[in-house]
Each structure stands twice: as C-alpha cells, then as structure tokens.
Amino acid sequence: MSEEPRHDDLRRLLGGYLLGGLDEADTDRLDAHLRDCDECRAELDRLAPVPELLQRLPDAGRPAAADGRPPISMSARPSQESIDGLLRRMRAERFRQARRAGVRWLAAAAVVLIAVAVGIGVIRGSRQGDQPTTLPSPELVTAQFEPTAGSGLSGQAVLTPKTWGVSVAVDLTKLRGNGPFHCQVRGASGQVEQAMVWGPTPSGNAKVIGASSLQLRNVRSIEVADDSGHVLGKAVLK
Numbered sequence: 001m002s003e004e005p006r007h008d009d010l011r012r013l014l015g016g017y018l019l020g021g022l023d024e025a026d027t028d029r030l031d032a033h034l035r036d037c038d039e040c041r042a043e044l045d046r047l048a049p050v051p052e053l054l055q056r057l058p059d060a061g062r063p064a065a066a067d068g069r070p071p072i073s074m075s076a077r078p079s080q081e082s083i084d085g086l087l088r089r090m091r092a093e094r095f096r097q098a099r100r101a102g103v104r105w106l107a108a109a110a111v112v113l114i115a116v117a118v119g120i121g122v123i124r125g126s127r128q129g130d131q132p133t134t135l136p137s138p139e140l141v142t143a144q145f146e147p148t149a150g151s152g153l154s155g156q157a158v159l160t161p162k163t164w165g166v167s168v169a170v171d172l173t174k175l176r177g178n179g180p181f182h183c184q185v186r187g188a189s190g191q192v193e194q195a196m197v198w199g200p201t202p203s204g205n206a207k208v209i210g211a212s213s214l215q216l217r218n219v220r221s222i223e224v225a226d227d228s229g230h231v232l233g234k235a236v237l238k
Helices: 003-011 014-019 024-036 038-046 050-055 080-127
Strands: 141-147 154-162 165-173 181-187 192-198 206-212 219-225 231-236
Touching: 003 024, 003 038, 014 024, 014 038, 024 038, 141 219, 154 219, 154 231, 165 181, 165 192, 165 219, 181 206
Parallel strands: none
Antiparallel strands: 141 154, 141 231, 154 165, 165 206, 181 192, 181 219, 192 206, 219 231
C-alpha cells in the first residue's frame, strides 16, 4: 500500500479514535502514525470538542427509555458515514465563524477608514479655503521684523487674538548679543507691555511665545531689544 492511501485510511480513523470506538490494532496503528504526522495531529486537535458535543445531544448519556430503547453509547464504534458527516458539519461551522469574524473586522476597518477620510476632507477643505463646518480658527496676524541700523535681525511675529488680550509668538534669526532679550508690545495709545524675556542664543535663532493684555486691534508694533534697552528690530502691524 502506498504512503498516501495509508495516510488517508488512518486519517479516517480519527473520529472513532476520539470516540473510543477503535479496536486495539487500529488504535496502535493510529498512535504510531500520529507520532510522525503533523497534519493528522492538527486534525485531531481540531476534532477534540467532538465527544463533548455528542454528549450534549438529546438522550446522550441518559438511561434507557421506557420503551426499552438503549441509550447512546459513547464507546460504540460510529459508522464511517456518521464520522464524515460530523466532520463536514464541524468544518462548515468553523468556516461560518471565521467568516463572521472577518465581517466584524471589515466593519471595524470601514469605520476607521471613514473617520480618516472625513479628517482628510476637513483638512483639504481648510487648505483650499472652503468654509469648514467646525468652528473657524482664530484670525492670525503676521508681521515681519525690520532690523535697526547695524542689527541684522530678521524674522516675524505672529499674533493670535484672545478674550484676555493677545498671544505673541516670535521666530527670529541673526539675533546678536548676550541677552537677556526683551520683547515688548506697543499699543496705539503709547502703552508698552513686556510680552517675554529670554536668555542668550548662541545660534542667533530664537522661537519664543509670550502674551499681552492689549487687544489685537490696539497693537501697533512688536519690538525686540537687548539687555541695555537698544531696539534690535520692530514688527509693525498694518
């Protein structure tokens, strides 16, 4: 007998093996085969729930009925047709469970993709100047710094209106001196408020955020000065 038919013949004994219906010779043959066959061991592992399932069937394990019919015996050797039918039903059930799990996974993935698509749409709409459905961002005002004579300072100030005043963010390059440096907000009526102070910047670059109680509409300029009070640059709002 060739190896493949022998393998198929032994594989057909798995159902009876689980149900305790094999004679001693077939049990020994299958034991020897399982030691070397990964495929049959995997199949046996998949069929492990079969005995418990059969125990749950109506009348399984109950005493004989009043009419004298014998109870189902778990030690009786099942027919090969019954075993094959049971295996087909179990495989079909596993397929349905896997398919339902796959559907649930696809549904969850669809939710994530929709959320991502909506987010991209909002971002694109904002970049293209479309009116967003969410609350608009506060209006920002950007002013470029003009250096004073001999300073070389360059950069910009970004002002964000707040209910309590204005937030000021400066991004500077070619900042000369040892510091500390001071950033002041000058109002339309001549009032001056210090928005921020920072230390030396060996690279000459500085990104600093501060604030003022002045409302944006009342701000006329942002000034950066060194520790001696010498103005290095001014950003005028237009």
